[in-house]
Amino acid sequence: MGEQELFALEEASGRANQAFMESYGALQQASDRSVAAKEAYQSALNEMENGYNQIPTKEQQENLRKAREELTAAEEAQKAAEGKYEETAQAAQEASDAVQAKKEALRASRxxxxxxxxxxxxxxxxxxxxxxxxxxxxxxxxxxxxxxxxxxxxxxxxxxxxxxxxxxSTENPSTQEAAQKAVQAANQAIQEEKKNEGFLGKVVSCFAGDGKMDTKQIDDSVISQCMGExxxxxxxxxxxxxxxxxxxxxxxxxxxxxxxxxxxxxxxxxxxxxxxxx
Known part of the structure; x- marks a missing residue:
């Protein structure tokens, strides 16, 4: 029947997704560390340059050396984190594809x-x-x-x-109601945010384009984009x-x-x- 194989693939996909999320978190931390290291290095460099023609003190030189070392280490850590992120992203996608392929095989045999x-x-x-x-x-x-x-x-x-x-389903009254509410919200947004080119503007144009829609004449193309109960x-x-x-x-x-x-x-x-x- 292949059901146990599906379960095994789903478990593997779950582990792959978990590894991907962990690598994403590690990449964020590495990126933050790299930004902080760059700022610290620039600050140490500025401190030395602000002395004009004066010879940098040993403390300034030491601060710059430490900042440079931390920057190098941070950049290496970020590069490694990026590699791990790409690796786990690919593994998660492959695991997801394997699950979907198994489901398609089960559907075909049903x-x-x-x-x-x-x-x-x-x-x-x-x-x-x-x-x-x-x-x-x-x-x-x-x-x-x-x-x-x-x-x-x-x-x-x-x-x-x-x-x-x-x-x-476009025949479901709940989905039709959800579409009506979406169009009403879009029409209101058009009136209030006509010049909005951000996220709201994209949502508006998805439902209504550049003009208002008649809530009494909502076609299936709009309803199918909505989710009812x-x-x-x-x-x-x-x-x-x-x-x-x-x-x-x-x-x-x-x-x-x-x-x-x-x-x-x-x-x-x-x-x-x-x-x-x-």
């Missing part, structure tokens, strides 16, 4: 996968903000590898299906499609990894991993 789905399976929605999980509060009395097996009737939002954090609803009373044709659990077809569930707002929910231990 359509014909008849693996039984159990409590804790991971799923995704075509309009969802993030992946989520399938849960079963009360067992149907059938276990697969010690874990409660799920059926096609396990499709209740926030009971079986943990919501996907947000929704990008996940309020999934399912029209099919039978629940998930493509369940097992020959086996039943208390009269209902067992849920398989190939199964699909359509939301009335246009999202399609599919199962990424079955939840079974390998």
């Amino acid at each position: 359509a014909t996968d008849t693996t039984y789905v159990v409590h804790g399976a991971r799923m995704e929605c075509s309009c969802g903000m993030r992946e989520s999980y399938l849960l079963l509060e009360h067992s149907h009395g059938v276990l697969t590898r010690g874990i409660p097996q799920m059926t096609v009737k396990d499709f209740r939002l926030n009971e079986n299906i943990i919501n996907f954090g947000g929704c990008t 996940c309020i999934a609803k399912f029209a099919a009373k039978e629940g998930w499609r493509k369940g097992h044709e020959k086996v039943t659990v208390n009269g209902d077809a067992p849920l398989l990894r190939r199964c699909e569930l359509d939301c009335i707002y246009g999202g399609r929910i599919t199962i990424l991993i079955s939840g079974q231990p390998e």
Whole structure:
């Protein structure tokens, strides 16, 4: 099934990201040290030059020597930190790419996968903000590898299906409302900040270009840029499609990894991993 391989890749990606963040922090510290060293060196140099034709004192010479040494060390440390940062950034990207490649392989194999789905399976929605999980509060009395097996009737939002954090569907009323609020805010910003060329100006132009928009005529191109609440609803009373044709659990077809569930707002929910231990 490759699920354990995905878990291993995700753990490796997490470690790579942690190393990247640590190297970023180290680079920031090295950069700050380098800036401080340059300032200290320049200050020591200025102190000597302010003496005009006078011979620099031993103390001034010593201060300049120490400042030069610290500057050299700081610049070397920054160079090393930059190298480490680039190395960890590349490693983090490669680890992330490996995770995505594995997920794509799992998606490609899903359509014909008849693996039984159990409590804790991971799923995704075509309009969802993030992946989520399938849960079963009360067992149907059938276990697969010690874990409660799920059926096609396990499709209740926030009971079986943990919501996907947000929704990008243009058919979702919540997303439409978010778009209206965004356009209203953009129109107000246009009035108040017409000459603003900074971040706010970019946000405004993303939604409204150079002119005001009619909040009653917001098209899908605007709505699709917004994120609404996940309020999934399912029209099919039978629940998930493509369940097992020959086996039943208390009269209902067992849920398989190939199964699909359509939301009335246009999202399609599919199962990424079955939840079974390998």
